Amino acid sequence: MTEKIIEKLTAKFPAALKDHSEFRGDTTLKIDAEQLRDVASFLESDEDAQYNLLVDIYGTDRLNLGQTPRFAVNYELYSIPKNSFIRLIVDVPDPGRNGGTDGSGRFGEPLPKVASVTDIWPTANWLERETYDLMGIEFENHPWMHRIMMPDNWVGHPLRKDYPLGGEPVYFEKDRNNPRFAHLGKQIMAGPSFETELPEEMDTNGHMVLNLGPHHPATHGVLRLATELDGEKVVRVTPELGYLHSGFEKTGENKRYEKFIPYCDRMDYVSPMNNNLAYVMAVEKLMDVDIPEHVQYVRVILAELQRIASHMIWLGTHAMDVGGTPHAAPLYCFMMRERILDIFEMVCGARMTTSYFSVGGLRWPLPGAFMDAVRAFLKEFAGYYHDYHVMLTKNPLWLSRLKGIGILKAEEAIALGITGPLLRAAGVPLDLRKVRPYCVYDQFDFEVPTSTDADSYARYTVRMEELHQSMRIIEQAIDQIKPGPYRTADRKVALPPRQEISTSMESLIHHFKLVTEGYLPPEGQVYSIGENPKGWLGFGLISDGTAKPYRLRVRGPSFVNLQATNTMARGGFISDLITIIGSIDIVLGEVDR
Amino acid sequence: MDQQLLVDIIVQIIIIGAVASGLMAAFGAMTVVERKVLGRFTMRYGPNRVGKYGTLQILADGLKMFFKEEVIPLHVDRLVYLMAPGIALVPALLAAGVVPIASQPLVLPFEVFGSTITIYPWMANINVGVLYILAVGSLGTYGVILGGWSSNNKYSLLGGLRTSAQMLSYELPMGLALLSVLIIVGSMRLTDIVNFQGSYLGGYLWLIFLQPIAFLIFYICGLAEAGRSPFDLPETENELIAGFATEYGGMKFGLFFAAEYIHMIVLSFITATIFLGGWLGPFSEQIPVLGIVYLLIKVAFVLFTMIWVRVSIPRVRFDKLMKFCWKFLLPLSIANAAITALVLAILFF
Numbered sequence: 001m002t003e004k005i006i007e008k009l010t011a012k013f014p015a016a017l018k019d020h021s022e023f024r025g026d027t028t029l030k031i032d033a034e035q036l037r038d039v040a041s042f043l044e045s046d047e048d049a050q051y052n053l054l055v056d057i058y059g060t061d062r063l064n065l066g067q068t069p070r071f072a073v074n075y076e077l078y079s080i081p082k083n084s085f086i087r088l089i090v091d092v093p094d095p096g097r098n099g100g101t102d103g104s105g106r107f108g109e110p111l112p113k114v115a116s117v118t119d120i121w122p123t124a125n126w127l128e129r130e131t132y133d134l135m136g137i138e139f140e141n142h143p144w145m146h147r148i149m150m151p152d153n154w155v156g157h158p159l160r161k162d163y164p165l166g167g168e169p170v171y172f173e174k175d176r177n178n179p180r181f182a183h184l185g186k187q188i189m190a191g192p193s194f195e196t197e198l199p200e201e202m203d204t205n206g207h208m209v210l211n212l213g214p215h216h217p218a219t220h221g222v223l224r225l226a227t228e229l230d231g232e233k234v235v236r237v238t239p240e241l242g243y244l245h246s247g248f249e250k251t252g253e254n255k256r257y258e259k260f261i262p263y264c265d266r267m268d269y270v271s272p273m274n275n276n277l278a279y280v281m282a283v284e285k286l287m288d289v290d291i292p293e294h295v296q297y298v299r300v301i302l303a304e305l306q307r308i309a310s311h312m313i314w315l316g317t318h319a320m321d322v323g324g325t326p327h328a329a330p331l332y333c334f335m336m337r338e339r340i341l342d343i344f345e346m347v348c349g350a351r352m353t354t355s356y357f358s359v360g361g362l363r364w365p366l367p368g369a370f371m372d373a374v375r376a377f378l379k380e381f382a383g384y385y386h387d388y389h390v391m392l393t394k395n396p397l398w399l400s401r402l403k404g405i406g407i408l409k410a411e412e413a414i415a416l417g418i419t420g421p422l423l424r425a426a427g428v429p430l431d432l433r434k435v436r437p438y439c440v441y442d443q444f445d446f447e448v449p450t451s452t453d454a455d456s457y458a459r460y461t462v463r464m465e466e467l468h469q470s471m472r473i474i475e476q477a478i479d480q481i482k483p484g485p486y487r488t489a490d491r492k493v494a495l496p497p498r499q500e501i502s503t504s505m506e507s508l509i510h511h512f513k514l515v516t517e518g519y520l521p522p523e524g525q526v527y528s529i530g531e532n533p534k535g536w537l538g539f540g541l542i543s544d545g546t547a548k549p550y551r552l553r554v555r556g557p558s559f560v561n562l563q564a565t566n567t568m569a570r571g572g573f574i575s576d577l578i579t580i581i582g583s584i585d586i587v588l589g590e591v592d593r
Numbered sequence: 594m595d596q597q598l599l600v601d602i603i604v605q606i607i608i609i610g611a612v613a614s615g616l617m618a619a620f621g622a623m624t625v626v627e628r629k630v631l632g633r634f635t636m637r638y639g640p641n642r643v644g645k646y647g648t649l650q651i652l653a654d655g656l657k658m659f660f661k662e663e664v665i666p667l668h669v670d671r672l673v674y675l676m677a678p679g680i681a682l683v684p685a686l687l688a689a690g691v692v693p694i695a696s697q698p699l700v701l702p703f704e705v706f707g708s709t710i711t712i713y714p715w716m717a718n719i720n721v722g723v724l725y726i727l728a729v730g731s732l733g734t735y736g737v738i739l740g741g742w743s744s745n746n747k748y749s750l751l752g753g754l755r756t757s758a759q760m761l762s763y764e765l766p767m768g769l770a771l772l773s774v775l776i777i778v779g780s781m782r783l784t785d786i787v788n789f790q791g792s793y794l795g796g797y798l799w800l801i802f803l804q805p806i807a808f809l810i811f812y813i814c815g816l817a818e819a820g821r822s823p824f825d826l827p828e829t830e831n832e833l834i835a836g837f838a839t840e841y842g843g844m845k846f847g848l849f850f851a852a853e854y855i856h857m858i859v860l861s862f863i864t865a866t867i868f869l870g871g872w873l874g875p876f877s878e879q880i881p882v883l884g885i886v887y888l889l890i891k892v893a894f895v896l897f898t899m900i901w902v903r904v905s906i907p908r909v910r911f912d913k914l915m916k917f918c919w920k921f922l923l924p925l926s927i928a929n930a931a932i933t934a935l936v937l938a939i940l941f942f
Contacts, residue, residue, distance in 0.1 A: 208747060210747050210748075210751075216834065217830055217831050217834065218831045218832065232751065232754075232755075232911065232912075319907070320831065321831045322831075322907050322908065323823075323906070323907030323908055324822050324823070324825065324829075324830070324831065324903070324907070324908045325830055325831065326631050326635070326822065326903050326904050327904060327905070327907065328634050328635045328904045328905055330635075331635035331636055331637065332635070332636070335636060391905070392907075395906070395907065397823060397906055397907045397908075397909055398907050400909070400910070400913055401907055401908075401909075401910060573910060573911065573912065574751070574832050574833075575829070575832055575908075575910045575911060576910070578831055578832050
């Protein structure tokens with residue numbers, strides 16, 4: 001499939017395609033920066049390619065790899081009609097004047113520039129802003145090239161390899177005598193109010209700009225929505241992110257592969273199992289590890305349990321946003337989530353930050369009572385599932401709050417890079433578990449629920465049906481699962497069993513090497529995606545052959561999905577905006593990463 | 594001045610004080626009851642730490658409210674900001690003035706300083722009771738609007754705006770619902786309304802059976818007037834933080850809170866009196882004290898349904914409430930009143 005595209009591409013743009021390679025099933029095309037936009041629109045529109053979903057954009061700083069030019073931008077594309085992935089790598093020309101690898105990258109120097117693809121894939125808007133903010137690559141003709149994660153007055157680009165790691169002066173210490181901060185400790189209103197930058201098209205004189213958040217009951221965390229209001233009608237919403245940015249990618253690049261797993265828990269902290277799964281799959285793809293079947297089944301069961309738990313949080317908070325805090329549904333949902341967390345506690349001792357999956361298998365074998373606990377849970381959950389339907393599904397007020405609210409049509413959704421239940425509610429049956437089954441998802445009989453209404457109620461019904469399908473998958477998995485080893489026999493990846501260490505010298509050496517050094521994946525670049533409850537969680541890994549990833553990229557589904565807020569909320573009421581945020585189902589830990 | 598009159602006035606003042614403080618106490622109790630009931634509805638325990646079964650929670654909450662630091666933001670309109678909670682609370686208390694809790698005044702069998710003491714089970718049994726309730730009930734809205742405006746906060750402003758728009762839409766159907774009751778009874782005096790219900794079918798021709806539609810309309814509009822879920826749009830903690838009360842803290846917020854609950858309690862009294870037969874019930878003629886117990890049971894039931902509604906029904910959207918009131922409740926209540934009048938005209942003339 002990709003050979004044909006490469007052929008066509010070479011025929012059409014002879015100079016554009018500089019190189020192409022294949023690694024672990026990922027096709028990579030090296031594209032000339034000058035012709036990026038031509039190639040991009042060709043790939044987007046050509047009938048053989050139809051790469052209509054831009055999954056991710058991320059920059060790489062190859063300072064320590066010794067390659068020139070120093071910066072490159074990676075575009076991960078997916079074609080929904082053709083079910084195929086492709087990666088474009090664009091070498092960004094050095095900006096001149098000390099740019100490049102000669103120990104440069106000091107602050108205040110011109111940034112390398114590359115053309116923006118925002119008009120081809122609108123989802124590129126935020127992804128390019130993030131790349132600009134963290135990697136310092138400027139995108140020309142971008143509608144609003146502003147920092148997205150870091151504060152507007154931040155100096156430097158943290159993901160660059162020459163960015164100082166720790167030891168830099170703390171902001172407030174430096175500014176102790178700065179008159180700008182003299183108001184601190186006084187009553188809030190006495191201090192000056194800072195105007196953060198808003199898009200120019202916002203009419204701040206004729207309309208009221210209401211800052212929903214960062215501290216607001218319905219934003220589910222520290223999200224700020226600068227909402228332009230005409231009366232109660234929403235004219236435009238500009239989400240402001242980054243309040244929770246904790247530099248997971250940078251942290252990951254300074255840790256061994258295995259040690260990043262606990263960090264995954266803390267991104268989308270309501271679905272840690274799915275995050276772990278997506279991450280270990282990425283590393284396993286990079287190292288090409290064979291995973292025992294038993295492990296695959298356990299992963300599926302736990303991931304689906306986690307999906308139910310995550311949807312319980314969504315349903316509970318959504319009902320709370322729409323129905324008011326004292327509504328009964330939230331606690332009915334949290335009750336069932338508690339049951340799942342109890343199972344997790346039984347499995348790995350932790351309830352929220354599980355870190356149970358490890359590269360090559362599971363961290364520990366399953367406890368004996370696991371299957372019975374899951375069976376008991378499924379039985380109890382079926383009753384509660386019925387209750388949720390009775391409470392909400394046919395409730396006329398619930399319908400009137402959700403029906404026709406926040407419409408996101410399929411074309412818009414794909415253009416905005418939306419994945420997960422939001423896209424399925426728009427009528428696109430894109431579920432990675434179905435179209436590209438990982439683990440053993442191809443062994444189960446389940447459906448991908450879709451709806452064509454594309455409104456908040458469609459998203460509600462799709463997620464409710466997903467709960468049902470998850471129950472089905474778990475039931476089948478429990479019936480089919482067979483006992484087996486809980487981690488791979490590949491001694492280069494997983495620790496040998498304890499008893500083997502005292503008898504085999506080789507095992508002892510493996511144990512020692514793994515503990516002191518970690519495993520060493522081959523050089524290469526992979527991108528692996530897991531179907532999370534909220535959408536596609538993508539992990540990009542670039543390995544330079546050492547025990548630490550050279551570049552670790554996280555594509556948070558909430559981050560990309562949140563970009564659709566404005567499209568959905570425009571023209572509605574404030575109440576609808578709250579409904580819409582609830583129906584996107586965001587977790588700020590993942591949005592800001 | 595006539596000594597008898599003086600004693601009567603003093604007794605009346607004592608009654609007024611007792612009712613006002615009784616309502617404040619009922620407000621305290623109501624907050625705990627509501628939290629307890631909400632807790633049970635949502636599979637929780639509710640307050641159970643202070644006192645047995647959390648009964649002393651009232652004291653804890655009250656003390657907390659009273660001893661909180663009085664924070665007045667610098668950007669508010671001070672005078673209006675400080676007056677608004679009072680303006681919200683007073684009409685709620687005033688509405689209780691015409692609610693009777695028994696049919697006959699109690700004359701004490703002994704004399705004090707040569708005067709007989711008559712204890713009335715009402716404060717004013719005026720002949721425009723229903724009209725008075727409607728008039729005073731809508732005054733409470735001013736407190737909310739002024740509070741929302743004077744806070745100089747965008748959320749408060751939106752909350753206040755919603756209240757003013759909302760008030761227009763529910764006041765009309767509410768008045769028309771009561772109109773159909775008045776057509777049947779022929780009097781606006783609340784004791785007359787109860788006595789009417791007591792005089793047919795052995796005291797069980799309650800107006801809820803005669804006028805079920807008017808009852809429903811009145812109940813729904815009552816929820817809206819008290820600012821209760823699903824019509825708590827001025828507050829909507831999920832959208833407008835706390836709506837009109839965002840900038841209020843301490844006892845100032847407590848007064849708003851009290852206004853809501855007292856409104857709710859008084860409305861339950863009025864509902865019980867007008868539609869549920871007030872003090873009527875088995876043997877209430879013979880033992881008048883039983884009547885008060887019956888009334889309280891009915892009031893408690895109405896209050897319970899208000900909490901029940903809050904926990905099980907999602908909130909309405911602001912414009913949908915208006916649409917619902919203007920396009921459905923108003924025509925329905927007009928039709929109800931017209932049909933009532935027509936039926937009566939056919940039957941009795």
